[in-house]
Amino acid sequence: MNRPNSNSKNRIQEDPNNTSDTNFIRQEIEADLASGRFEGRVHTRFPPEPSGYLHIGHAKAICISYGIAEDYNGFYNLRFDDSNPITEEHEYVEAIKRDVHWLGFDWEDREFYASDYFETLYEYAIKLIEKGKAYVCDLTPEEMRTYRGTLVAPGKNSPYRNRSIEENLTLFQGMRNGEFSDGSRTLRAKIDMTSPNLNMRDPVMYRVLRAPHYRHGNNWCIYPTYDFTHGQSDSIEGITHSLCDVQFEDHRPLYDWFLESLEIYQPRQIEFARLNLTYTVLGKRKLKILVEEGHVNGWDDPRLPTLSGLRRRGYTPEAIRDFCNRIGVSKADNLIEIGQLEYSIRDDQNKRAPRVLAVLNPVKVVIDNYPEGQVEMLDADNNPEDENAGTREIPFSREIYIERDDFMEDPPRKFYRLAPGREVRLKHAYYITCNNVVKDDAGEVIEIHCTYDPETRGGWSDDGRRVQGTLHWVSAEHAVDAEVRLYDSLFTEREPENAAEGTDWIQFLNPDSLEVLNHCKVEPSLVGAPPESRYQFLRIGYFCIDPDTTSEQLVFNRTVPLRDSWAKIQKGQK
């Protein structure tokens, strides 16, 4: 990792869009740096449990923890908090690593697993028993709940709380040796059953659980709880700043109690608010339900806010990091509008995505005065926002497809597109004027007849003539068929989880979140593009090649539509 860095922080502070440069966490870290609290070190970590895929909320956490380590010239670890063998799988480890790398972060050789600390944790537990600070308890789960008390009533001491150190040592060894049945005994911290902080009411440190661990097989039949694992893991790794969700704020006294009782190195935990997004759900359990109950097609369904879903949808890591920088960091509850995320990908793709012509809902146009059989290759710039993007050639011929929405027989005011008697520009090609239309028996327009002006090649007119509209098109003879998947929000409610008292969020799934269009017409240059290639379909939106694409069939995902002020005008007219 680069050492002294005097520039990266300044670079960030110069970016007016970045609100993270002055956030309260950085202020605390700077105070620690100034006071020499951690000998000037900054060492953070991202501690996922491998029981699901990463989502945009994790991206926020990663950007905060890793971004801070980078900016203060420190280090960051990736640690899997894998202390519950029931829910964890190796598949998730791989998926998480892939996503973190994809986001653009490299933890180098600092990849750790809490489960690798099991032996140390076991020794820590014995140390607490020896200090009289932990005891083996025989209460059943139900009994323990009763003894714990309530939010307003204090708990009462377990009848097993005063076992001798010797007996506790023997019993705990017995737990490890498999002498007791699952759930029959626990090791508990001896703290204070009357504490107003429920986490301090003699929390469980170890449970008996005969389940194979994905990394350690059947080596263990007792597993430490998260509370007894997390803080010590940070300590073992020499983390200076443990940045986490505000939900762990009242666990901090417990972590500190363990660390102080164990007399081991103590990191500083700082909490921030988790991300919430409109029209979706974030939260491992809910996402898992969507995937496992088949409401979506896997963890990488483009409608999901998972990183793999966003990737498949066409989001770039740069756009996601930009989003995370823009939303800032605080402790206040928040609900970010999905439009904020969309802004970041549009901004990113506007600068980078090659423009191509594609017609999603085609209607044929015949240019009556264009020579039959003639084909011209026309120059088209690949990206007007990028002067280095170059140009390509696209074929033009007598019959083309245009968007059905770009023609109206009886247009309203402000409709700048094709209509009988109207002249419009075909992007990169010619001006055409509509003469008449052919309809089928149902009255639907099936063919639009036009004439073109040969003097307007390239889309220019020397006589100063102005046309109101510019249409995208594709030569019928050269067009390639494609499947295009249009996505809308996964939920119909802004806050599916809070939409109605006592209702199930799943009922707010949007039945129209996926619309598949077949026989869309795209320009031939798109043949052979690899998955994840991203384009702007001119005048429509940003699209990305889906991995379902074969040599026979192109499949595109719509990442996000272009902003559409015509749609707004239409809405206002209704």
Add this chain to the structure above:
RNA sequence: AGGGCGGUGGCCAAGCGGUAAGGCACAGGUCUUUGGAACCUGCAUGCGUAGGUUCGAAUCCUACCCGCCCUGCCA
């Protein structure tokens, strides 16, 4: 109800006793071979409420109101 943490424009978010940054959204406008982009303009006499301290308060004090989290041998 006990504890913890929050409350600055529609959504985020700076602000740290000297008179409300910025982004998204929205509304106008300029420009335009994408109704895109870019550019310009507008958008909190107000910081949960009520008092108080002060020459001066979003910032300090007091009380109250509202929201979120905590009663897994999940993380």
